[in-house]
Amino acid sequence: MKLFIGLASLLLLTAFTLPQAYTPADSGSSVRFRIKNFGFNVTGTFTGLQGNIQFDPKDLASSRFDVSIDAKTINTGVDMRDNHLRKSEYFDVENYPQIRFVSVKISPSTKRGTLFIFGKLTIKKVTKDISFPFTATPKANGYLFNGEFKINRRDFKVGGGSTISDNLTVTLSVVAKKA
Secondary structure: OHHHHHHHHHHHHHHHHOOEEEEEEEEEEEEEEEEEEOOEEEEEEEEEEEEEEEEOOOOHHHOEEEEEEEEEEEEOOOHHHHHHHOOOOOOOOOOOOEEEEEEEEEEEOOOOOOEEEEEEEEEOOEEEEEEEEEEEEEEOOEEEEEEEEEEEHHHHOOOOOOOEEEEEEEEEEEEEEEO
């Protein structure tokens, strides 16, 4: 009987110390990018956000993000360009339908209210380490996560020798609701 009470107590304690589970909501979230093409800014978005988020601002060591977007949803506002970007030279959406980010560490930053996330970004078949600052704003039944990072498209074998800039900026605004 003591063993049973001990195990039950341990399970309850574990349940209350684990980070809360959240699901990213595609509706209300945005994944935007900005890149130069012939010196002009081209912007676009992705949708199809999904994944799992474990987050507790008081226990960052146990917090985790594993999220992805649907690569075929790329939208720059020009259908012909979007269809071209879905082809093998760029995102190859037939073979690599998702762009995925998996965190490996979350830590506080020196700026109040800002955290720093380290993780692995996979585009096509290439996985690279990235890190960037983000904020976590409590919302009804969840959080709003905002962040921004820069990557080199050539690191991910996107775009070959095209006229677009090598570097692009990705801006995230992710609504996450309790799972």
